[in-house]
Amino acid sequence: MVKRAFECTWGMSKDEWERQRERMRELLVGVAASRATITYGEISEIIFARRFSARSSALAQMLEEVCTLEDADRGISLGAVVVRADSGIPGDGYFVFAQECLNRQLDPSNRASCRQFWEEEVARVWALYAE
Numbered sequence: 001m002v003k004r005a006f007e008c009t010w011g012m013s014k015d016e017w018e019r020q021r022e023r024m025r026e027l028l029v030g031v032a033a034s035r036a037t038i039t040y041g042e043i044s045e046i047i048f049a050r051r052f053s054a055r056s057s058a059l060a061q062m063l064e065e066v067c068t069l070e071d072a073d074r075g076i077s078l079g080a081v082v083v084r085a086d087s088g089i090p091g092d093g094y095f096v097f098a099q100e101c102l103n104r105q106l107d108p109s110n111r112a113s114c115r116q117f118w119e120e121e122v123a124r125v126w127a128l129y130a131e
Contacts, residue, residue, distance in 0.1 A: 017062075020047055025066045031081045032129035037122070039085045064097055071102050080122040089118050 012020065024047050031038045040054035043063075052058040063079050070078040077098055084091050095108040095117070106117040 021062050021065055023047055024062055025070070025078070028066065028078045028081055029129055032078065032125045035126045035130060037081050037083045037088070039083055040091070041085055043082060060093060064101070067097065068101065074128060076125050076128055077102055077104070077121055078125060080118060080125045089115060094118075 024043065027043070027046060028038070040059065044050055044052060044054045044056070044059055047062075048059065063082060067077050067079040070076060077094075079090065079094055079097075082094070083089050092108065095106060095114045098104040098117070098121070099106055099108055104117065104121075107113045
């Protein structure tokens with residue numbers, strides 16, 4: 001499993017970054033408990049007041065941090081509930097991250113494999129947080 005060192009806080013203090021990361025985790029847990037999904041744009045608006053765009057590296061990094069921590073604690077990828085507005089599934093980066101950093105078995109270049117992986121992973125996330 002690839003370990004990523006996150007040191008950049010994108011202009012925020014370390015404390016502010018950690019507070020926002022916890023807000024994001026709580027938001028995603030609520031989404032998962034509702035058996036729903038949320039778009040990258042909605043997260044950008046709620047967590048960052050559009051300070052960072054839906055496609056920003058800052059949002060991606062924070063989401064990776066949340067996913068890494070939740071995977072270590074609960075064995076799931078909480079980011080499965082975050083989807084693109086145009087496709088209704090996560091972006092390509094999610095699948096690469098899941099394979100490289102979370103050590104999930106999938107082929108990020110195979111769309112059918114990605115879709116099947118996501119459907120199974122989001123169902124696991126929904127089930128865990130619905131309890």
